Amino acid sequence: xxxxxxxxxxxxxxxxxxxxxxxxxxxxxxxxxxxxxxxxxxxxxxxxxxxxxxxxxxxxxxxxxxxxxxxxxxxxxxxxxxxxxxxxxxxxxxxxxxxxxxxxxxxxxxxxxxxxxxxxxxxxxxxxxxxxxxxxxxxxxxxxxxxxxxxxxxxxxxxxxxxxxxxxxxxxxxxxxxxxxxxxxxxxxxxxxxxxxxxxxxxxxxxxxxxxxxxxxxxxxxxxxxxxxxxxxxxxxxxxxxxxxxxxxxxxxxxxxxxxxxxxxxxxxxxxxxxxxxxxxxxxxxxxxxxxxxxxxxxxxxxxxxxxxxxxxxxxxxxxxxxxxxxxxxxxxxxxxxxxxxxxxxxxxxxxxxxxxxxxxxxxxxxxxxxxxxxxxxxxxxxxxxxxxxxxxxxxxxxxxxxxxxxxxxxxxxxxxxxxxxxxxxxxxxxxxxxxxxxxxxxxxxxxxxxxxxxxxxxxxxxxxxxxxxxxxxxxxxxxxxxxxxxxxxxxxxxxxxxxxxxxxxxxxxxxxxxxxxxxxxxxxxxxxxxxxxxxxxxxxxxxxxxxxxxxxxxxxxxxxxxxxxxxxxxxxxxxxxxxxxxxxxxxxxxxxxxxxxxxxxxxxxxxxxxxxxxxxxxxxxxxxxxxxxxxxxxxxxxxxxxxxxxxxxxxxxxxxxxxxxxxxxxxxxxxxxxxxxxxxxxxxxxxxxxxxxxxxxxxxxxxxxxxxxxxxxxxxxxxxxxxxxxxxxxxxxxxxxxxxxxxx
Numbered sequence: 001x002x003x004x005x006x007x008x009x010x011x012x013x014x015x016x017x018x019x020x021x022x023x024x025x026x027x028x029x030x031x032x033x034x035x036x037x038x039x040x041x042x043x044x045x046x047x048x049x050x051x052x053x054x055x056x057x058x059x060x061x062x063x064x065x066x067x068x069x070x071x072x073x074x075x076x077x078x079x080x081x082x083x084x085x086x087x088x089x090x091x092x093x094x095x096x097x098x099x100x101x102x103x104x105x106x107x108x109x110x111x112x113x114x115x116x117x118x119x120x121x122x123x124x125x126x127x128x129x130x131x132x133x134x135x136x137x138x139x140x141x142x143x144x145x146x147x148x149x150x151x152x153x154x155x156x157x158x159x160x161x162x163x164x165x166x167x168x169x170x171x172x173x174x175x176x177x178x179x180x181x182x183x184x185x186x187x188x189x190x191x192x193x194x195x196x197x198x199x200x201x202x203x204x205x206x207x208x209x210x211x212x213x214x215x216x217x218x219x220x221x222x223x224x225x226x227x228x229x230x231x232x233x234x235x236x237x238x239x240x241x242x243x244x245x246x247x248x249x250x251x252x253x254x255x256x257x258x259x260x261x262x263x264x265x266x267x268x269x270x271x272x273x274x275x276x277x278x279x280x281x282x283x284x285x286x287x288x289x290x291x292x293x294x295x296x297x298x299x300x301x302x303x304x305x306x307x308x309x310x311x312x313x314x315x316x317x318x319x320x321x322x323x324x325x326x327x328x329x330x331x332x333x334x335x336x337x338x339x340x341x342x343x344x345x346x347x348x349x350x351x352x353x354x355x356x357x358x359x360x361x362x363x364x365x366x367x368x369x370x371x372x373x374x375x376x377x378x379x380x381x382x383x384x385x386x387x388x389x390x391x392x393x394x395x396x397x398x399x400x401x402x403x404x405x406x407x408x409x410x411x412x413x414x415x416x417x418x419x420x421x422x423x424x425x426x427x428x429x430x431x432x433x434x435x436x437x438x439x440x441x442x443x444x445x446x447x448x449x450x451x452x453x454x455x456x457x458x459x460x461x462x463x464x465x466x467x468x469x470x471x472x473x474x475x476x477x478x479x480x481x482x483x484x485x486x487x488x489x490x491x492x493x494x495x496x497x498x499x500x501x502x503x504x505x506x507x508x509x510x511x512x513x514x515x516x517x518x519x520x521x522x523x524x525x526x527x528x529x530x531x532x533x534x535x536x537x538x539x540x541x542x543x544x545x546x547x548x549x550x551x552x553x554x555x556x557x558x559x560x561x562x563x564x565x566x567x568x569x570x571x572x573x574x575x576x577x578x579x580x581x582x583x584x585x586x587x588x589x590x591x592x593x594x595x596x597x598x599x600x601x602x603x604x605x606x607x608x609x610x611x612x613x614x615x616x617x618x619x620x621x622x623x624x625x626x627x628x629x630x631x632x633x634x635x636x637x638x639x640x641x642x643x644x645x646x647x648x649x650x651x652x653x654x655x656x657x658x659x660x661x662x663x664x665x666x667x668x669x670x671x672x673x674x675x676x677x678x679x680x681x682x683x684x685x686x687x688x689x690x691x692x693x694x695x696x697x698x699x700x701x702x703x704x705x706x707x708x709x710x711x712x713x714x715x716x717x718x719x720x721x722x723x724x725x726x727x728x729x730x731x732x733x734x735x736x737x738x739x740x741x742x743x744x745x
Contacts, residue, residue: 002016009077009216013080013350016081020088025701026099030629032225037282038051048292049565053566074347077227077350080227093105126227127344130230134370139248143403145166145571152559160590161584164584172659173244176442177376177386185685188378189378189682190377192680192681194678197627198675226349227350229353234683237685238355238360243444246446249336249371251302251335257330271412279296292315295307312564332403335413337391345390358426362387365387374442374450394415395414398411400455417452422434469487478684478692493525493653511607516607529617536612540606542606543609544662545662548584626641640703646712693720694715
């Protein structure tokens, strides 16, 4: 992993950018292209849908505004990182097979010096990358799904079915902290595992950042493209971890648009009546295809995701005379705190590096904007705290659930929610179950500190399981918390097995379906790779999802959704029904659906698939599949994929949430493990050298390099690697240095 040393915080950011460019050149450039909406110019039509979305929501313009609003020291810190990236990219690009395949291995790639009009890395680019990562991390997809459900099903949608179908996509991040009263050392432990898409290279980069002059000595997980360690870090005397708080902080507003002056003027109806909009046209270049003209429209509420809901994927409004003067269309605007405030939360980045105490970390996270995070922090004084970090607007309740009319003042933002900290241990602790137990857990679950902030939380399985695994044990150590993060007990197993037991009497008494039933009923409820019971239950579950999604009651879910192409994955009926299956099984009988008959038919279906074979194991069905930016392009084969297809432990409703999507893979076979823990770590406040961590692949982004996938065996086996204890032994007070993985391994 990279160790970076420097004489000042700005020099540290520059050196971090340079060494990241050496290791992750392809990743940095592809993330910049996404943030700028120029991906298609490099990878062809597969990048067009994202580019249109990025241009529409004005990602680049928002990043510029946020950068301009920063205080000067933070602005210099962010700009120094971008300058370091630009300085390191020529060397890094020469190592990148992806950039070479695209013909971009020249000496000036990403620097703005190549003469082709590409400006390269600008001072605000790190903020654009941060915003791009989290654009769809909030509630936009879930709100669009709910609108799709409600508008399609109408009076057939009762409140019980609405609640069952309103769930969000799978989430799996975990974090827990235990007070010193429960540990062997007498000081706290903090552990966690963020869950995201399993990307290649990994979304997080392990780093060790040292600046003796500023008292900085931090190990943590960085976003390539963003300076510092924004989410997970250990600074020696204090450590922190985050999970998604599942807060709703983005609004969608239905905008009425009207054309005037022969199409030359566009108005939007706001709370005070018709008002002019900000409108422009941008051209998206597409490698191997014609360029596409994109209308970019912004009202006083925000930029338009959709220009015309009748034609949601049209890149531009219909020109005159196709739209006559006075004709109205409906669009959808996105309102997000980062654009409203011109703030991406970047002030937290250097503040976290300087943090020495829980108080320091709490103050640093006070500058965060989005996404909204649950934060656990502990320090060597014994303090343990739970925070909520980020801006959540105060507004009427319906705006949290569905798109609302832009011309109604009832949906205006009236301020920001307050987020009081919970003190679990240390000064001021007491008066809560967490303080009494000396244990605090966050797992995307609904808790008193976040219940009023969101509408779609993860089921309580993981949080309950983590608390149960810790139990009332004392003398806890790093290995104990590490073991909790790889637990494979399946949270939905009791519900699924209860249904199977109920229908067992009506099932065939012999034959493949009966054999599959018996294997499933013998399942111990753990999603372990060698389990034939887990495979049988999963094959039946996948078949049941396909049966449920095909019932006539849910037919409206299959109509084409009125959303841009980039958002279609959020509106997949099969994926949504798969995520909601346990809840749907409870409510569908009240709507005339014979769930038992579906379950019996699914047994027959599953037994006839390869997944229903008696020799099938969970590890045969559930395999590692990583996502790469060149997937679906002519350059797909330029990507080396060591470890692809490895059997995976865990499943969506396990603490080890290597998420599968029931019903999506034909026959229940295929590379289903698209999401999972993109890192695991345990921070020891008594001794940072005793801390441990791992990422799914490795530190280097060049897949043929020695450190590109050397951590995969550890990750698959549920093991962790050592964390650097402090400054390297060979450190001195000489000139700033940036060591590559080869130099510091």
